[in-house]
Amino acid sequence: MERHQVAVYLLALAAGGLAGWLAPAAGPGLAPLINPVLAALLYVTFLQVPAAELGRALRDGRFLGAALAVNFVVVPIVVAAMFSFLPAGQALRLGMLLVLLAPCVDYVIVFSGLAGGSSRRLLAATPLLLLAQMVLLPVFLALFLGTGLAQVVQAGPFVEAFLVLIVIPLALAWLTQAWAARRATGRRVATAAGTAMVPLMAVTLLTVVASQIPKLHGGLGPVVAVVPFYVAFLVVMAFAGLGVARLFRLDVPAGRAIVFTGATRNSLVVLPLALSLPEGFAAAPVAVVTQTLVEVAGMVCYVRLVPRLLPAAS
Numbered sequence: 370m371e372r373h374q375v376a377v378y379l380l381a382l383a384a385g386g387l388a389g390w391l392a393p394a395a396g397p398g399l400a401p402l403i404n405p406v407l408a409a410l411l412y413v414t415f416l417q418v419p420a421a422e423l424g425r426a427l428r429d430g431r432f433l434g435a436a437l438a439v440n441f442v443v444v445p446i447v448v449a450a451m452f453s454f455l456p457a458g459q460a461l462r463l464g465m466l467l468v469l470l471a472p473c474v475d476y477v478i479v480f481s482g483l484a485g486g487s488s489r490r491l492l493a494a495t496p497l498l499l500l501a502q503m504v505l506l507p508v509f510l511a512l513f514l515g516t517g518l519a520q521v522v523q524a525g526p527f528v529e530a531f532l533v534l535i536v537i538p539l540a541l542a543w544l545t546q547a548w549a550a551r552r553a554t555g556r557r558v559a560t561a562a563g564t565a566m567v568p569l570m571a572v573t574l575l576t577v578v579a580s581q582i583p584k585l586h587g588g589l590g591p592v593v594a595v596v597p598f599y600v601a602f603l604v605v606m607a608f609a610g611l612g613v614a615r616l617f618r619l620d621v622p623a624g625r626a627i628v629f630t631g632a633t634r635n636s637l638v639v640l641p642l643a644l645s646l647p648e649g650f651a652a653a654p655v656a657v658v659t660q661t662l663v664e665v666a667g668m669v670c671y672v673r674l675v676p677r678l679l680p681a682a683s
Contacts, residue, residue: 407637408537435623461591495535606631
């Protein structure tokens with residue numbers, strides 16, 4: 370499965386899209402499974418990196434500075450450049466801003482690793498990126514939309530995501546590592562969990578797409594309007610991320626990770642925020658869901674293209 374994982378992910382996307390389209394009534398039942406499946410995926414991901422290495426990575430100030438710069442300086446500038454051209458309507462614009470201004474903290478680690486990026490450094494940066502976006506997202510929304518509209522977005526879903534997707538999986542991974550260091554049974558469990566990466570990623574993609582496709586029924590107008598902006602964002606951020614990596618003089622694995630963290634957005638975490646918005650903001654979740662679909666397809670392309678954009682030293 371690891372040799373053919375890109376094909377596996379494409380099949381998972383296709384199966385999820387078909388299931389969501391043919392059986393839209395199943396969507397609400399699948400939606401609650403997104404966070405548990407993501408948490409399992411992140412547990413397996415965290416398990417691959419020893420706790421001691423995470424500690425060393427946190428002291429890598431150059432990489433952390435690059436990750437913060439690309440996500441909270443470069444990305445807002447790119448979004449500001451697009452803002453005047455975004456489709457009209459506060460709800461649609463709010464949804465697009467929610468998702469574009471929040472860096473991904475989950476499957477970016479997997480896709481970056483597939484492209485030879487430094488998963489260890491991204492893992493170390495993940496809690497910091499989530500905390501930073503919790504603080505800065507309301508500020509960015511106020512700058513773009515005004516303070517009144519920014520206040521309708523609550524921080525509760527971010528706190529829940531931090532606990533469910535970061536704290537709990539990371540703690541369980543460290544406990545498993547400690548168990549594996551002392552017991553043969555623990556080593557077998559850790560090894561078995563490591564082999565689950567590709568299946569878990571496929572299940573995650575299938576679950577997300579199947580649960581969110583039904584939300585697009587009757588809402589194809591907004592989908593058509595926002596897709597070009599999400600595609601343009603992916604294209605621009607590939608080169609912007611490369612520029613940041615070179616500015617901070619990062620090695621190739623770290624540079625590839627910076628390209629990925631700048632391009633991937635936190636759609637799965639901000640979706641509950643969009644769904645909790647007051648009546649009249651129904652277009653916001655549509656904008657977030659559409660970004661999920663565009664980005665996952667884009668990440669499959671990134672896995673092939675980023676190593677060519679940032680080739681390994683010969």
